[in-house]
Amino acid sequence: MKYLNQLLGMVLLVTASTLYSCNLMAKEHKTTTLLTSVTKEQPAKQFVKIALLLDTSNSMDGLINQAKGQLWDIVNEFTHARCGNEIRPELQIALYEYGNDNLSSSEGYIRQVLGFSDDLDEISEKLFSLTTNGGEEFCGEVIQTSLKQLDWGKNPDDLKMIFIAGNEPFTQGKLNYKDAAHNAKEKDVVVNTIFCGNYEQGISTDWKNGASITGGDYMAIDHNQQVVHIETPYDDIIIQLNSKLNKTYVSYGYLGSQKVAAQAAEDSKAYSMDKEVAVKRSVSKSSRLYKNSKWDLVDAVEADEVELAQLAEEELPAELKGKSKNEIERYISEKKEERKAIQKQIQELNVKRKKFIAENQKEESGELENAMLNAIKTQAAKKNYKWD
Structure with missing residues (x-):
């Protein structure tokens, strides 16, 4: 019986380690066998x-x-x-x-x-x-x-x-x-x-x-x-909102001005290909996957990657030079709320845009x-x- 318990315990351990899939929470995962209990830390991110x-x-x-x-x-x-x-x-x-x-x-x-x-x-x-x-x-x-x-x-x-x-x-x-x-x-x-x-x-x-x-x-x-693109009544509005979205970015550090210019350049390249490509890029920029904490203070503060008090004066953009810590925090908070509102508008318009395309699409x-x-x-x- 002792050996049977050991065998069953080994089987359960192997099964737990090989069948773990992302339908389980990627947090602490506890496996209990007939002999012992094992706690496994799963990655916090997928x-x-x-x-x-x-x-x-x-x-x-x-x-x-x-x-x-x-x-x-x-x-x-x-x-x-x-x-x-x-x-x-x-x-x-x-x-x-x-x-x-x-x-x-x-x-x-x-x-x-x-x-x-x-x-x-x-x-x-x-x-x-x-x-x-x-x-x-x-x-x-x-x-x-x-x-x-x-x-x-x-x-x-x-x-x-x-x-x-x-x-x-x-x-x-x-x-x-x-x-x-x-x-x-x-x-x-x-x-x-x-x-x-x-x-x-x-x-x-x-x-x-x-x-x-x-x-x-x-x-x-x-x-x-x-590729045949279908123009929708929402395209121009989304592109206009994208321009407003860009103004919510607060550059900092040696990368700041360079990355602001790069953001605008990639917008321009997308538009030069086709208006729909520019719209798709704008939708991407309104999503959780568009992250710029290495050069944008709004994202950096949100991700806890920057201590405002430790930023040197020369690392701040012109609009924040000479401001107190409280003034900077308030400015960033306002930009954050402004950004969230614009992103929400773009996402809502994109739902309507996709519906319009589905109803009018004749080609693949x-x-x-x-x-x-x-x-x-x-x-x-x-x-x-x-x-x-």
């Missing part, structure tokens, strides 16, 4: 980590343009996501380019453009910096490089995904894509493949198999398709948009992510 691996060889300009707009769709999708019933996941995005002659041949024509980041302005800036030039496209090698270089973490409840897009055979390069895919599977990273071309051609060149090994999705898109959304969002929703559901 992460959604997405690595975009984009082919920037010749003819891939359409793919890059679709990715620039798709960024805001991903952000807006995860704004309302929950890990189970409790935790709102943090979103981090990394970016790689491959297959470009301007890149180093010794590095396999691969470049990490950005490691995992939650700075949405920086991610946008890096996407807009991409240019195309012909080259060799080594899919297996870029997957393996992203697995080695990025910090994917060890939390089994995090949602970890690679999206690799290109138009050449998946088998190119010295590193076998199957080895890279198996390595991804070991890290609990799902590889999704997006072939820019004919669906059957993508299958015959192993793009589908590259995804299947990790349980990912295979998709084929027309990367040169012109952008090719890349549909492909990525469908895969994200499918794979998130497997880890009990929910939307509200």
Whole structure:
């Protein structure tokens, strides 16, 4: 009987450690067995980590343009996501380019453009910096490089995904894509493949198999398709509110003025693509995922990352120089309330905007948009992510 109790205790311990999923609260988790009780601390945060691996060889300009707009769709999708019933996941995005002659041949024509980041302005800036030039496209090698270089973490409840897009055979390069895919599977990273071309051609060149090994999705898109946007009665109002939103940011420190300029620059780039892209970015900026505590005093105070009394005079913006601590606190509090009100207006208008689009949409959304969002929703559901 003694040995039976020990055996049952071991089974229960193993089961508790392997079946934990994000439908449980990410707080203290207590496991009781026949022999003992074990208290396990679960991570306080859940992460959604997405690595975009984009082919920037010749003819891939359409793919890059679709990715620039798709960024805001991903952000807006995860704004309302929950890990189970409790935790709102943090979103981090990394970016790689491959297959470009301007890149180093010794590095396999691969470049990490950005490691995992939650700075949405920086991610946008890096996407807009991409240019195309012909080259060799080594899919297996870029997957393996992203697995080695990025910090994917060890939390089994995090949602970890690679999206690799290109138009050449998946088998190119010295590193076998199957080895890279198996390595991804070991890290609990799902590889999704997006072939820019004919669906059957993508299958015959192993793009589908590259995804299947990790349980990912295979998709084929027309990367040169012109996305048809539906203008709504709410677009101009949302863009105007975005301008008001920018005025609620209170810069500080050596990054302050630089990041204020970057915020405006990324707004301008989004608008230059299409009004709807600017609207989507504005909606993202009204969400919980647009955080700027490294340079904005409102976010920094909210996150307890700054002690106002310890800020030097030269670190303050012009409007706060010479002000007392109480005056600064009052100013920041007013900006915080102003921001919350504007963000709420944008979110409410976006609900009406989405309803208008659903009622008037005659064509499908952008090719890349549909492909990525469908895969994200499918794979998130497997880890009990929910939307509200």
